[in-house]
Amino acid sequence: MKPLIVANWKCNPTNLKEAKLLFDSVKKRVKSIRNVEVVICPPFVYLSVLISQNLSSAISFGGQSCFWEEKGAFTGEVSPLMLKNLGVQYVIIGHSERRKYQRETDEMINKKIKAAITERLKPILCIDKLSQIEKDLKGVPLKEFKNLFIAYEPLFAVGSGRPCPQEKAERMRILIQKKLKRRVKIIYGGSVNSQNAQIYIEKAGFQGLLPGGASLKVKEFIKIIRSVSQS
Ligand code: PEP
Numbered sequence: 001m002k003p004l005i006v007a008n009w010k011c012n013p014t015n016l017k018e019a020k021l022l023f024d025s026v027k028k029r030v031k032s033i034r035n036v037e038v039v040i041c042p043p044f045v046y047l048s049v050l051i052s053q054n055l056s057s058a059i060s061f062g063g064q065s066c067f068w069e070e071k072g073a074f075t076g077e078v079s080p081l082m083l084k085n086l087g088v089q090y091v092i093i094g095h096s097e098r099r100k101y102q103r104e105t106d107e108m109i110n111k112k113i114k115a116a117i118t119e120r121l122k123p124i125l126c127i128d129k130l131s132q133i134e135k136d137l138k139g140v141p142l143k144e145f146k147n148l149f150i151a152y153e154p155l156f157a158v159g160s161g162r163p164c165p166q167e168k169a170e171r172m173r174i175l176i177q178k179k180l181k182r183r184v185k186i187i188y189g190g191s192v193n194s195q196n197a198q199i200y201i202e203k204a205g206f207q208g209l210l211p212g213g214a215s216l217k218v219k220e221f222i223k224i225i226r227s228v229s230q231s
Contacts, residue, residue, distance in 0.1 A: 001207055002036050002037045003035075003036050003037070003201050003207060003209070003228045003229070004036075004037050004039065004149065004187055004207060004208030004209075005038050005039065005208060005209050005211070005224065005225055005228060006039045006041060006062060006090070006124060006208065006209070006210045006211075007026075007038070007039065007040045007041060007215030007221060008041050008064065008092060008095070008189075008210055008211070008212045008215060009022075009040070009041060009042045009212075009215060010043075010064070010097070011043060012043075012216055013216070016045075016049060019042055019043075019046040019049075019050065020046075020050070020053060022218065023040065023046075023050045023053060023054075025218040026038075026040070026059070026218055026222070027053075027057050027059055029218070029222045030057075030058060030059060030222070030225065031057070031058070033222075033225055033229050034229060035229045036225055036228055036229040037058075037060065037208075038058065038060070038225060039059070039060045039061065039062045039089070039090050040059055040060075040061055040062070040215075041061070041062040041063065041064050041090070041092055042061075043064065044063065044064070047061060047063070047083075047086055047088065048086055051088070060089045060090060061086075061087065061088045061089060061090070062088060062089065062090030062091055062092060062124065063078065063080075063083045063088055063090070063091040063092065063121075064091075064092050064095065065078075065091070065092060065093065065095070065112070066083055066091050066093070066112055066115065066116055067079050067080070068080075068111035068112045068114070068115040080112075080115045080116045080121050081119050083121060084119040084120065084121055089121065089122060090121065090122045090124055090149075091122070091123055091124065092126060092151075092210075093109055093112045093113055093123050093124065093125050093126070093136075094106075094109040094112075094113075094125050094126045094127065094136055095126045096128060096153060096155055097158070097159075106132060106136050107135070109125070109135075109136045110135060110136050110137070110138050113125060113136060113140060113148075114139070114140060117140065117147070117148075120147075122147045122148070123147075123148055123149070124149040124187070124210070125137070125148065125149070125151065126153045126189065126210075127150060127151070127152060127153070127176075128152075128153060128154055128155045130175055130176065130179060133176065133179060133180070134179075142183065145180065145183035145184050146184075148185075149185050149186070149187055149207075149208070150176055150180070150184050150185070150186045150187070151186075151187045151210045152169065152172050152176065152186060152187070152189070152206075153188075153189040153210065154168075154169075154172075154190050157189075157191050158189065158190050158191070158212070159191070159212060159213060160191055161191050163191040163193070164190050164191075166199050166200070166204050167204075169188055169200060169204045169206070170203070170204035170205060173186050173188070173204060173205055173206055185208065186206055186207060187206055187207055187208035187209055187210055188200040188204065188206040188208075188209055189209065189210030189211070189212070191213075192209045192210070192211040192212075192214055192224065193211075193214050193220065193224065194214070194220055194224050197211075197223075197224040197227045197228055198227040198228060201228050209228065211224055
């Protein structure tokens with residue numbers, strides 16, 4: 001399997017011009033890089049324009065979250081069906097910043113995962129603790145696990161510039177794999193940069209990465225992708 005690199009732009013940039021520029025710069029450079037799948041997760045408001053700017057490119061798109069209902073009286077929400085209809089393929093669910101600032105609970109995350117699966121989106125479930133897996137995936141049929149990614153994102157490493165030590169990350173990857181009987185793909189997120197990206201893939205055995213801050217810096221993000229495509 002090609003490593004999956006998921007760029008989480010979070011709540012950046014603040015205008016469409018910059019979003020288009022960032023996307024275009026990444027798209028041009030990614031064209032020549034093989035053996036890696038790149039997913040860009042911009043804020044919802046830019047998705048539609050960037051998708052239309054992406055014709056014939058190898059980049060896929062992801063949402064940074066989604067609601068659990070398809071449509072209706074849910075002010076401010078974006079449904080998985082809306083994302084699917086735009087041409088989005090992936091969706092990040094349960095990111096630690098949403099658990100913290102939007103007070104998303106495991107129960108809400110579980111509903112979101114199920115709704116995303118119903119729309120054939122590929123969920124990228126972010127967890128910090130092993131115990132979250134059971135609650136977040138409760139009732140998800142085993143046959144759906146093949147389209148699911150778990151992102152191990154230790155809280156202390158997200159946005160802090162303090163990446164998780166390789167051995168600790170690897171131990172957690174093995175525990176997740178054991179718990180889910182090797183059925184899911186596991187990626188790492190938390191202060192990923194061009195210096196440590198290859199270590200998480202080659203040494204710690206992850207199948208992809210979820211860079212946040214580094215995905216907003218074109219040169220650094222491309223270095224991450226290149227280092228992983230060669231590992
Ligand atoms: C993230 O956005 O999930 C993340 C891990 O951010 P950062 O790479 O900035 O730590």
